[in-house]
Amino acid sequence: MIQPASAAKYPLKPGWRLPLPSRPFVRFLGRRLAALILLGVGITFVAFVLTELVPGDPAAANLGQRAIADPAAVQAFREHYGLDKPLPVQYVVYLEHLVNGDLGQSEQSHRAVRADLAEYVPATAELAVTSILIAYLLGITLGVISAVRRNHLADHVLRVVSLGGISMPTFWLALVALYIFFFKLGWVPGSGRLDPGILAPPHVTGLFTVDALFSGQFDVLTNALQHLILPASVLAAYNVGLLTRFTRSAVLEVINNDYVQAARAKGMPERTVILRHVFRAALPPIITVGGLAFANVMTGTVLVESIFAWPGIGQYAFHSATTLDLPAIMGVSLFVAVVYIVVNFTVDILYGVVDPRIRVA
Amino acid sequence: MIVAARRPAAVVMASAALAAFVALTACGGGNNTTTTNHVLVIDKSFDMKTADPQREFEVSGGIVAKALYSTLLTFKGSDSATPVPLVASSYTASSDAKTFTFKLRSDIKFSDGTPLTSADVAFSFNRLINIKGNPSFLLSGITVSTPDASTVVLTSSTANPAIPFIIPNPALGIVNSKVVKAHGGTDQPGADKSDTAEAFLNTTSEGSGPYTLKSFSTTTEVDLTANPSYFGSKPFYNTVVIRNIQAPTQLIDIQKGSNEIAIDLSSDQAASLSGNTALQVKASPGPNVFFLLANDNPKVSKITPNQHFQNAIRYSLDYASYVQLAGAGAIQTPGVVPSMFLGALTPADNAKFDLTKAKAELAASGISNPTVNLGFPSDFTLNGISFSTLAQKVQANLQAAGITVNLTGSPISTALADYRAGTEQLGLWLWGPDYPDPNDYLVFLPGQLVGLRAGWAAGADPSLEALGAQASSSTDNTARGQLFQKIQRQLNTDGPFFPLIQPGQVVVATKGVTGADYNPTWTIDPAGVGG
Numbered sequence: 104m105i106q107p108a109s110a111a112k113y114p115l116k117p118g119w120r121l122p123l124p125s126r127p128f129v130r131f132l133g134r135r136l137a138a139l140i141l142l143g144v145g146i147t148f149v150a151f152v153l154t155e156l157v158p159g160d161p162a163a164a165n166l167g168q169r170a171i172a173d174p175a176a177v178q179a180f181r182e183h184y185g186l187d188k189p190l191p192v193q194y195v196v197y198l199e200h201l202v203n204g205d206l207g208q209s210e211q212s213h214r215a216v217r218a219d220l221a222e223y224v225p226a227t228a229e230l231a232v233t234s235i236l237i238a239y240l241l242g243i244t245l246g247v248i249s250a251v252r253r254n255h256l257a258d259h260v261l262r263v264v265s266l267g268g269i270s271m272p273t274f275w276l277a278l279v280a281l282y283i284f285f286f287k288l289g290w291v292p293g294s295g296r297l298d299p300g301i302l303a304p305p306h307v308t309g310l311f312t313v314d315a316l317f318s319g320q321f322d323v324l325t326n327a328l329q330h331l332i333l334p335a336s337v338l339a340a341y342n343v344g345l346l347t348r349f350t351r352s353a354v355l356e357v358i359n360n361d362y363v364q365a366a367r368a369k370g371m372p373e374r375t376v377i378l379r380h381v382f383r384a385a386l387p388p389i390i391t392v393g394g395l396a397f398a399n400v401m402t403g404t405v406l407v408e409s410i411f412a413w414p415g416i417g418q419y420a421f422h423s424a425t426t427l428d429l430p431a432i433m434g435v436s437l438f439v440a441v442v443y444i445v446v447n448f449t450v451d452i453l454y455g456v457v458d459p460r461i462r463v464a
Numbered sequence: 465m466i467v468a469a470r471r472p473a474a475v476v477m478a479s480a481a482l483a484a485f486v487a488l489t490a491c492g493g494g495n496n497t498t499t500t501n502h503v504l505v506i507d508k509s510f511d512m513k514t515a516d517p518q519r520e521f522e523v524s525g526g527i528v529a530k531a532l533y534s535t536l537l538t539f540k541g542s543d544s545a546t547p548v549p550l551v552a553s554s555y556t557a558s559s560d561a562k563t564f565t566f567k568l569r570s571d572i573k574f575s576d577g578t579p580l581t582s583a584d585v586a587f588s589f590n591r592l593i594n595i596k597g598n599p600s601f602l603l604s605g606i607t608v609s610t611p612d613a614s615t616v617v618l619t620s621s622t623a624n625p626a627i628p629f630i631i632p633n634p635a636l637g638i639v640n641s642k643v644v645k646a647h648g649g650t651d652q653p654g655a656d657k658s659d660t661a662e663a664f665l666n667t668t669s670e671g672s673g674p675y676t677l678k679s680f681s682t683t684t685e686v687d688l689t690a691n692p693s694y695f696g697s698k699p700f701y702n703t704v705v706i707r708n709i710q711a712p713t714q715l716i717d718i719q720k721g722s723n724e725i726a727i728d729l730s731s732d733q734a735a736s737l738s739g740n741t742a743l744q745v746k747a748s749p750g751p752n753v754f755f756l757l758a759n760d761n762p763k764v765s766k767i768t769p770n771q772h773f774q775n776a777i778r779y780s781l782d783y784a785s786y787v788q789l790a791g792a793g794a795i796q797t798p799g800v801v802p803s804m805f806l807g808a809l810t811p812a813d814n815a816k817f818d819l820t821k822a823k824a825e826l827a828a829s830g831i832s833n834p835t836v837n838l839g840f841p842s843d844f845t846l847n848g849i850s851f852s853t854l855a856q857k858v859q860a861n862l863q864a865a866g867i868t869v870n871l872t873g874s875p876i877s878t879a880l881a882d883y884r885a886g887t888e889q890l891g892l893w894l895w896g897p898d899y900p901d902p903n904d905y906l907v908f909l910p911g912q913l914v915g916l917r918a919g920w921a922a923g924a925d926p927s928l929e930a931l932g933a934q935a936s937s938s939t940d941n942t943a944r945g946q947l948f949q950k951i952q953r954q955l956n957t958d959g960p961f962f963p964l965i966q967p968g969q970v971v972v973a974t975k976g977v978t979g980a981d982y983n984p985t986w987t988i989d990p991a992g993v994g995g
Contacts, residue, residue, distance in 0.1 A: 159878040167521050169601040169898055171884060172913045179596035179656040212682050213514055213662060223683070278712060286716050293722050294713050295684065299505045299705040302679060302687070412709045414683035425843070427877045 131451075139444045146436045147201070151194050154429050161186060161427040165210050184210055184430070197433065206437070207430030211422055216434035219419060224438065225309025226296065227408070227415030231400040233335035238342035238400075239393060245343070246350020246389075247382060250358060261347060268344025277337045277410040284333055291333045294412035297326050334411040338404060342396040349392045353385035360384070386457045394450035401446075402439045504701035504993055505723040510708035512682040516665040517637035518591045521598035523987050526634045527706060528680075530986040531688050533637025533671035534695075536566050536585065536616070537628055541992065542748075542981035544900035545806060547628040550696075551580065551638060551672070552616075561623040561939040566616045572695045574640040575669065575676045582610035587641035589618075590651035595659055599635035602899065623937035625944065629901035634986050640670040674699045674991035684708055688990065699991040706990075711848070718743060718972050724995075725980050726972045727988060730848015731791025734970040742975050747793030750847055750969030751802045751900070751984040756781070756858060756962040757891045761919025765889040767836055768960070769919070772829035773867075777890075778815055778962055779822035780865035786857065786965045790849050793968020799952030800895065800908050802966050804984070806941060807902035807948025815956060815963070822865040835868040839888035841880070842873030846894065847967035854964075855892050886917045900984050902948040906932050908961060909951070918960040928954050 162180045163171055170176040181187040184207075185196060200207060206216035242265075249261040285293045292298060296311055304314040304323050312331065315324035357363065358381050366376045405417030416435060423431035512524040517533045520526065538550040549555065552566040572580040589608045593600055605621040618627060630636070639649070648660030669677035674696060675688035688704040709717060714726040715733050719740065729737075734745050758768040758777055767773055783796045798809035826834070840855045852873060859869040869890065873879065882888050895914065898904050907913040909932045911922025922929070928951065935947035955961060971988070973980040978994040 157878060158881060159875075160881050163880045163884055164877040167598040167898075168895070169913075170521075170598045173596075173601055173604070176596045176598075176600060183656065211513060213519070222681075281713065281716055286720050289720075293717050293720065294709055295707060299685065299707060299723070300503050300687070300703060409710055410713055412684070412707065412713060414681065414708070418683060425875065425877060 135444065135448050139441065142440050142444065143201075143437055144198070146440050147197065147433055148194070150433050150436050151190065151197070151429075154427065154432065155190050157427065159427050161210060161429060164425075164427045184208065197430075206434040209423070209431040209434075210428040211426050211431065216430050219431065220416070220434055220438060221309065223414060223416045223419045226413060227401060227404055227417065229296075229310045229312060229331065230335055230338060230404060230407070230413060230415060231397065233331050234338035234400050235342065235393075235397045237335060237339040238346055238396060241339070242343040242346025243350050243389065243393075246347040247354055247377065249347060249351040250354035251377060253355065258351075262351075265344035265347035268340045268342075269348070270344075271340065273337065273341065274406040274410060276340055277334070277407050280333055280337050281410065292326070292329050294410070296330050296413065297323065298330075301326055334407050334413055337411075338400060338407050342400065345396060346389065346393060350385070350389050353388045354381055357381055357384040383457060387454055390450055390453045390457065394446045394453075398443050398446040401442045502701050502995075503703045503705060504725070504990060504995075506704065506706045506725045506988060506990065507709040507714040507717055507723045507727065508706055509710050509714075509728045510682065512686070512708070514662055514666060514682075515669065515677060515680045515686070516662040517635055517639060517671070518588065518595055518599065519597045519662055521635055524686075524706070524708075526986045527988055527990065528677075528686050528688075529634035529637050530673070531675040531704065531990045532669040532673045532677055533634060533639065534572070534580075534673050535632050535634065535636050535638065536568075537631040539632050539900075539983060539985060541979070542983050544629075544804060544984050547632055550632075551585075555628070557625070557628070557939065559939060561625040561627075561937065562620045564618045564620075564627050566618070568614045568616065569695070570614060572672050573693050574643075574672045575691045575693050576640065576643065577693060578640055578642065580638060580640075580672050581613045582616045583613070584638050584641045585616045586610045587644070587649075587651045588638045589636065591639075591644075591649060591655055591659065592635060594651060594653050594655035596656040599633070602630050602633055602635060623939070624903075625937070625939050625941075626899060626901035626903040630899045632985055633899055637671055637673070639665070640672075643670045675704060678703075681708075696991075700994040701990065704990045718974070721974060724974050724977050725988065725993070727970075729970045729972055731793055731968045731970060732848060734792055734968075734972060737972060744973050744975055744977070744980075745792075746971045746973075746980070746982070747791075747968045748982065749793055749795045749803050749966040750982075751804065751966070752846060752894050752896045753797050753800055753802055753966055754786075754849070754854065754892070754894045754964045755797075755800065756964060757888070757893065757914075757918040758960045758962070759886070759889050759891070759919040760924065760960045761886065761921075764887055764919055765836060767831055767834045768889050770829045770831060771958075772825045773831060773834065774960060776822045776825035776829065776865055776867065777862065778956075779818045779825060780861050780867070781815070781858070781962060781964065782817045782861050783815060783964065784817065786854070789853065789857065790847070790965050790967045793970060794847075795966050797963045797966045799949075799956065800961060800963055801902050801905045801948055801952060802897065802984075805897070805900055805902055807905075807935075807945045807952070809949055809952050813949075813953065813956070819864060826866050833866070833868065835870065836889045837870045837872040838890040838892060839879055839882050840871075840873045840892035841876035844876045844879075847969065849967050851892060858890075858892060883917055886919050888917075891917070897984050902944065903936055905948070906936055908955060908959070914961075920960055925954075925958055928958065 162177050166176060166180060185193055209216050209219055212219055245261050249258045252258045284290045301323060303311060304318045304320050307314045307317050311327040312324055315327055363376060363380050366380050404415055405421050408415045408417040420435040423435060508524055510524045511522040513522055514520050515528055517529040520529050534551045536552040537547040540548060551568060551572055553569045555564060555566045557564050568582060574580060586608045589603055593603050607619045609617045644661050647664035650659050666680050674691055674694045676691045678687035678689045680686050685705055685707040690699055690702040711728040714728055717723045718726040734747055737743055737745050758774050759765050760769045762769050787794050787796050796814050798813035801808045838855055840851045842852050844851045855871050855873055859871055862869050883891055883893060909915050910920045910924040910929055931947060931951050935944055935951060938944045938947060969982050971980050971982050976995055979992040
């Protein structure tokens, strides 16, 4: 658990300090890992129960109009995916396989769910990381500018722009962006991760930009970056707006505090005051929102992926849900849980990094 | 005041970022740098599951399998009425339509150079049967024998004149049996559990078609390259890229020229391209038949089995408005067999909208202020037509006649369960052809697959069932056609089905592309496309 320690014991000093691992930290890490396991089990249980409650049949959703009328085909399908067993047995079998890292076989792709995730997660991660970097860079910068220039023209403009970023539906923005920057201006290529006919670089990480760099295929790297710019920017729009508004609010909370005034009175340059005293003090809420924004981007890209034909986890989750593909649904659910837990964990650690008064207890 | 933006370092970084963006975007702009005149890019919204021909039965999978694997018989272009030899040099049918003998060409080799023999055909067909997958029903009740290396005999347990129309299906593509066996394939009973060749066939094609598999993904794209050993005419495009692109993006792509063919555009989207001289838009009636059903089972509804009530529905539907809603290429379907197949009815048989008759029939039914539920897949759109929109139209039409309709649509995965269980009072669904023969539409008769979904049990209409039995075993196509027309006319008066429309099937291609013809069996044949 994160608790603010005594401010007197840990006086706030300028500068960045990385806390070294300590016994409480190890306990904290252990608790988080235990939570991860418990949450994972809980999620698999809830997903199993909910899938059973849905008045649909995976066989009906996956077999064709003729095959579903053939008892032999239906039986073969049920046996193959273990659906012929009672639900509690299915669940126990699933957990047994899960312990061995086996997430089952997808009914839609006919492949191991683990293999599917290994293919789709890097695609989404590449998009999400690029998107969130854009969002952090723009959102935080604009938020600080907006706060510093409070009630000036720049502030008014940025508030309207950030509101627009939050308000615009992503699918609409994606189509408009594709129309303008691809169709009208021709600045960026259209959909997909690479141009047609360009083969993916040899698989190392699954991130095409990184793999192309590793293999020295700079033409592929350039092409991958061209394809990445537009969807990542569209995906970033919401978070730019969100981070701008949160950063502005957080900076305004502290910008007139006594220690800031004291720093100014000591004759510190305004840039130093803003970056080392104001911005740093404003960081914890920004980190919280930024972390959640990253988790949201990692798990909520379905519309952008659909419009830009981006083969990521969003499209996989959507197809899994519409075909009642239970193993895939479970795999995606676990992935989402892991993302949120890791992001929250990282955010907790970052609290301690940016504010030495906060330590694990 | 913040001054960071004024610092030289920040200015340099911002300039560098801008320069990098400009450099990247300057050389962007689609696939101009990589495509050549001989790369065919087809945009399709994927329903892809596998490249294994004996397991695929999806639209996207059919395109791929058609390009990779040859079949005994095929169709030319958009025709689906005349099967012609491909791997077979000739075939004969017995007079009872139970035995079909195919003589194979001797000059056909797989892409690895291995000669194609009857053993490969038998392996492929038996594997399809024993895998018990989606396409297995195609050879239901059929046994395969091979008297010699160049002869294949199919023997059906019942008369099956549709076999020549079934054989061109890409799921019956012939695989190299030795190689597939070596990678876990089997055609023996129990193949549903023991066959493990699918993963292999998703990475390598083992066929004799015009293309070989270069790369395969169920989510991004499938890349094909010309098969140098192909026995037929060499395809114009030596590389084919089939991309998974949603319809709105296809619309932008095809106008930008970053693909040659777009398959999933709706009629409305196609209409927006009129006047674009760089494109050719082909909109023709597709093979899917959208229909309404009224359940004949009194346990499901006391109202819907009433013959007068069903007639009231028949007259209350404003058919022209459904055609208008469906857009370019759509037609009213006079019967359940689509217009391009043997035995289809003509527009003269179209049901007519007549609200006065509808109200009279409702009065004759003796049911006052009827209220019924209409089930449909609320999240399903095909050929650009949303079933939710169609359902609302049905609701409005029936309301005008005095019938209150509660819309009880649900996501397709759950709606299918009710439909297939035969528990919907009214249902709004479609039937897509499994093969281009009217035998595929016998399912609408009492006691058959779709008939049962409408609560129409066997024995409910003996004369119609007798006609069905006669049509299914007739070997003379002229007589079959007449029988199927007779069946449909009787269905239209006595049956619980109300055929609505055949939506338009739109194929958009860039100017200069030839042969982008829609075929109901495989959608598009990449090898048939020229430039």
